Amino acid sequence: MSECLGVLTELGNDAESEAVDAVLLLDMSDIERITSEGLNELIGFNSEARSQGVSVQLLDVCNTVRDVFKVTRLERMFEFGTIESGV
Helix, strand or coil: CHHHHHHHHHHHHHHHHHCCCEEEEEECCCCCCCCHHHHHHHHHHHHHHHHCCEEEEEECCCHHHHHHHHHCCCHHHCEEECCCCCC
């Protein structure tokens, strides 16, 4: 997690200095299930990213995991995309 926060800090600094929209893409294609702990980590990470001006996009989220986001009403908190479409 500390590596992710380091990348996040760099992206936030780049976005500030270059006046660009920084986006961090998370490949979720290998994730078949997610626990409440995992959701909490993503929520915290997303909040930290937003505070640094970085947008997080979850890519290739399987239907099972996507359903968890829908049921918990967290779907509107995250951006979703696909690797195939180039985001």
